[in-house]
Amino acid sequence: MAFTQFDRVPNHYAGALIQRIKDFRLEEGKRSLAPTRLPIGRLEILIPRHFGFCFGVERAIHMAFSALEEHPDRRIHLVSQIIHNPLVNRDLQERGIRFLFDEEGQRQIGDGQVGGEDVVLIPAFGTTLEIEESLQRSGIDTRAAHFREHYDTTCPFVSKVWDRGEQLGREGYTIIIHGKFGHEETQATHSHTRQHTRTLVVRDREEALALAAFILGEQNLEEFSAQFAQKWSAGFDPRRDLERVAVVNQTTMLAEETQEVAGILHQAMRQRYGEERLEHHFADTNDTLCYATNWNQNATKALLEARPDLALIVGGYNSSNTSHLVEICSQQMPSYLIENSGELLSFQRLAHFDIHRKERVFSEDWLPEKLPSRIAVTSGASCPDVLMNQVVEKLAGFYGYGEGEIRAGLEQLSLVE
Numbered sequence: 001m002a003f004t005q006f007d008r009v010p011n012h013y014a015g016a017l018i019q020r021i022k023d024f025r026l027e028e029g030k031r032s033l034a035p036t037r038l039p040i041g042r043l044e045i046l047i048p049r050h051f052g053f054c055f056g057v058e059r060a061i062h063m064a065f066s067a068l069e070e071h072p073d074r075r076i077h078l079v080s081q082i083i084h085n086p087l088v089n090r091d092l093q094e095r096g097i098r099f100l101f102d103e104e105g106q107r108q109i110g111d112g113q114v115g116g117e118d119v120v121l122i123p124a125f126g127t128t129l130e131i132e133e134s135l136q137r138s139g140i141d142t143r144a145a146h147f148r149e150h151y152d153t154t155c156p157f158v159s160k161v162w163d164r165g166e167q168l169g170r171e172g173y174t175i176i177i178h179g180k181f182g183h184e185e186t187q188a189t190h191s192h193t194r195q196h197t198r199t200l201v202v203r204d205r206e207e208a209l210a211l212a213a214f215i216l217g218e219q220n221l222e223e224f225s226a227q228f229a230q231k232w233s234a235g236f237d238p239r240r241d242l243e244r245v246a247v248v249n250q251t252t253m254l255a256e257e258t259q260e261v262a263g264i265l266h267q268a269m270r271q272r273y274g275e276e277r278l279e280h281h282f283a284d285t286n287d288t289l290c291y292a293t294n295w296n297q298n299a300t301k302a303l304l305e306a307r308p309d310l311a312l313i314v315g316g317y318n319s320s321n322t323s324h325l326v327e328i329c330s331q332q333m334p335s336y337l338i339e340n341s342g343e344l345l346s347f348q349r350l351a352h353f354d355i356h357r358k359e360r361v362f363s364e365d366w367l368p369e370k371l372p373s374r375i376a377v378t379s380g381a382s383c384p385d386v387l388m389n390q391v392v393e394k395l396a397g398f399y400g401y402g403e404g405e406i407r408a409g410l411e412q413l414s415l416v417e
């Protein structure tokens with residue numbers, strides 16, 4: 001998908017090789033989810049149908065660079081990282097943008113150091129109402145139409161979740177948010193939704209099962225509270241507030257897992273209240289899932305069918321959607337989350353991020369020595385194409401292939417059917 005209206009996205013985020021592959025997909029196999037095959041000598045690189053920048057990310061970057069261009073004389077702040085990619089955030093910081101909060105939510109620049117003359121940008125995953133209020137105290141009118149149009153980069157798919165949460169809250173449903181409690185987007189969704197109703201955050205299938213057990217009277221209040229009290233809104237009473245529920249998600253969660261969480265709660269409500277008034281107790285919210293997350297996850301699953309030997313997934317270590325692509329690939333093959341081509345240390349040694357241990361680790365002998373071999377390369381929704389481009393080139397170089405072989409390969413692109 002090309003987002004040509006976002007013309008302020010810097011050219012240096014693009015990559016010629018990746019662009020050629022995108023153009024090929026526009027000409028051919030547009031509708032097919034089959035990956036693209038790039039032969040480089042006897043090495044096969046497989047690129048999924050969908051990867052990289054989504055609409056919301058392109059839009060946010062476009063807005064940030066537009067603000068820089070239009071206000072060279074004003075101080076520009078971002079509430080926090082605009083998206084979860086270190087290259088993009090560093091780029092903005094080097095151009096003078098300062099972050100008000102760090103990744104842990106710690107305030108870096110005090111209220112008093114932000115004034116009404118400053119430009120403040122809200123990141124793509126949105127922000128909490130509490131942070132908006134603090135900006136208003138500093139003289140930033142976050143409710144003004146001009147602010148919303150030019151400086152609030154919250155993805156429309158995220159605000160759609162908030163709107164749906166508000167609507168369902170007004171109808172009397174408690175909102176269950178499937179998300180990672182500390183993630184900026186989940187914090188923002190929790191903050192917006194709890195203005196209208198009771199809310200509770202569940203992280204995964206296991207927590208959904210615990211919630212279902214409580215609804216069915218199989219878990220006592222004390223145990224339930226010990227597990228969830230930190231993750232529900234003020235005044236939440238599990239005995240009263242779990243009679244009518246609706247599930248929305250942090251848009252970058254595994255779509256399948258959100259559906260599983262909703263399915264578990266749907267079933268619990270059916271068991272508890274019966275079929276007849278099921279709709280009264282459980283609201284259908286399938287329409288809030290983000291298209292880009294779905295596309296990238298489905299394209300990654302299609303990649304598995306081509307049975308690559310290993311997968312490299314390029315993206316920020318803190319990028320939720322990228323880590324879910326790693327989870328999908330890991331079901332079938334060795335899969336490594338890398339930030340950029342600098343992590344391909346040598347043919348024998350790779351630095352990468354372990355999504356379970358949450359730390360950077362090293363793997364030895366990670367590449368197949370013998371050719372032919374198939375290597376899948378993809379990237380998360382916040383990753384500039386240039387980083388993926390550099391990874392493919394460096395990989396080719398490890399096998400002794402250079403520009404000539406890559407150019408020849410780009411002439412022979414095909415779909416893996």
Ligand code: SF4
Nearest residue numbers: 054056155157251290
């Ligand atoms: S992943 Fe979806 S919700 Fe998140 S920024 Fe991209 S388009 Fe928006």
